[in-house]
Amino acid sequence: MSMSDHNDAPSGKTRPTSGTTAPRSTLSRRSILQMAGGAASLAAAAGVAAQPALPGGPPVASTMHVRMVVNGSARQLEVDPRQSLLDVLRETLDLTGTKKGCNQGACGACTVLLNGRRVTSCLTLAVMHDGAEITTIEGLAQGDELHPLQAAFIAHDGFQCGFCTPGQIMSGVACIAEGHATSPEQIQFWMSGNICRCGAYPGIVAAVADAAGRT
């Protein structure tokens, strides 16, 4: 009788040990080793890279290369794949005009134009937008000449503290371009994702309506 015969009972069950009443595992040492080998083979076949179990393993890439056109300028960026577009704009490109309010898609303070469409930049990862064209509040004016909506916000007192204003203006620019600014009610509806804690809504709606008539 071989050593394995002592360890492995017929039909894969271990023999009860005398004096022991507790149930024993129905898996033999051999079957556990066979399953472990099978799992390793599956991982290799699926192309799953082994993770370093100990410090000193092979280095893992921590950044990714992304190209963007931001406010008309081509930018080459190395970004952490976990970074939001908002954080890359503010912290990497120093474009702090775009504000971080809730950081969870509820306030609209972080609104920018992504390939001409408004997005809440806190809710999207920068690495998802390789090759994209981004416009922030800093990209609206032409030198000293304000965008018509920026001028309208001043003319209609469309702000108080100003924190929500960059997001309001970027959203308003898109609202007008979408054709969603033909009445105060329509503007209120299509700008409803942009919250103003100061309650400057009458001025905001008037400014968007004014600019819509001039753009």
Ligand code: FES
């Ligand atoms: S900061 Fe992005 S929606 Fe509030």
Ligand code: FES
């Ligand atoms: S102007 Fe203060 S939050 Fe809108």
